Amino acid sequence: MKILIVQLARLGDIYQTWPAVKAYHRNHPHVEIHYLTRESFKDALVGLSEVKKVKVLSMVQTLEPLIAHNNLAETITKNKNFIDDLIKENYDEVFNLTYSAASASLCALLEEFTGAKVYGYSRDENYYLKINDDIAEYFYAQVGIGRNNRIHLTDLFAWQMQVNLDDSDFDFSERNREDLNLPVQNATPSSARPIAIQVGASQKFKSMSSSHWTELIRQLSLKGYENFYLLGSSGESEIANTICQAFPQGVVNNLVGKFKIYNHFEILSRCQMLIGADSSMIHMASLLNVPCVNVSIGAVNFWETGPRAKNSYIAKFLHSDEIKIAEIIQLVDAVALGYEPSNVIKSIEGCPSYFTQNTSKIEEFSWDFVRALYMEADYPIVDDLHSLKSFHSFFELNKMVLNEIEQYSNSSGASQNVHLDLLKSMESTLDLLAQKSRATMPLWNWIVGQRVRISHLSGDVYVEKLSSIHRIAESILKLYVMDDLIVESSVVK
């Protein structure tokens, strides 16, 4: 048996699939595992010995004829050759861990022309997105920035591959590491285990500025910390150089741009901790059980992409203007000295989520609602008027949607189109309502996910399924708008 894992996203996403690949291999030791990644990120698979063959997608090679020579035919041929190579492998199963439009199109090709069973996104015969299973539906509906999911991507990837993780799947410690040819044996200038600092991230807003880093290192030095390793890619050399200029020689070791990404396993394994933004090295540290202080800035969902190593902490700031160096230092102390400060966001060993008391009531409610929808938890109690009013509006609109679906079923021709248009406008209103109210967002997203799941159907079967989805929503909404609890809008004002 042979499988293909498709991960066309970035370095950090690839490292977050490592435990899933290891767990899959542990459960299916005789299955040949191939892994498809982009040319730029293939180094993130070095060391993952469970993968027998790495398949590479090169956008530069494919698009070069079109972009440089206006030769679309050649680009199409190169694209075809790439797909031919994958089809020839005749995979039995394909695990699409990318959740993107392009990966869905590629998997549709493999599904159609090799008969492979695809897990995750694909496309139906009308080229619409096809969601093949419950995990992919959950991902589509609830995962991402601004959503309410609190299950880590690492676990979602594993569940997408139909496996559960155990501690050994995160163990990339020395005995499990290949010799990655790292020439840094003499890079440690003093006896203290270094503190690694990843200075950049894939997007500028995610990371601290050079002045923030300089101030952090300065204050840590004053507290007696020494031996800092600056890590990052060559594109981050400028920020690293600026930081280094602020300190006497020997305080900061600038290793930025000097090593391949996989060499950082060896560097990180020698460090007492890593401080960094939501980026690749946080996920490498998770595989080494090196604790992290994750400085999480802006629109980043730490629940999904935070550090997994024991005793890791997250310093969450909504904007770079709000960064508090003292807060980061408190967490560095907590890691170094092994105590647990109050009011922190902390990783829990072996758990796909985090401990925190720093979230709002509405955030807690929304997550509990997601758990009720997908994980058989009880539906949470709502206790604020704004949310109650939103549920009430949602209930009324949903009733109208059900009515229109019925009218649509009982009509024909032009009249049917009128009902269809009305249905569409009601759904747009529901979408707007969900965007404005965090409380109702999980239920609306659930409806959207369910609808995509049935989008390949047509005619009466589709209408019946759509009606069934909205009837389930109605039964849930009734929990929040029982007659004696309906809040008059005048009271809410």
Add this chain to the structure above:
Amino acid sequence: MTQKKSNQDIFRDAIQKIEEKFLQSKQQDQQHSVATLEASRNRHTMELQFLLDLTKEQIQDENLNRSAR
């Protein structure tokens, strides 16, 4: 004065060319489907859709100032 095209412009042009080809191929499939009553999806069109999606993702990355090539 001739200005050098930005990366975004280059990818936008590429997307437009691939999209034209994709829609053309899709239309041919539909015509074939109507004529023969067979399923409308064929490999060439699916390959073009993949190429189109990839190029669109590329321009998103360019907009975010990230390289995913």
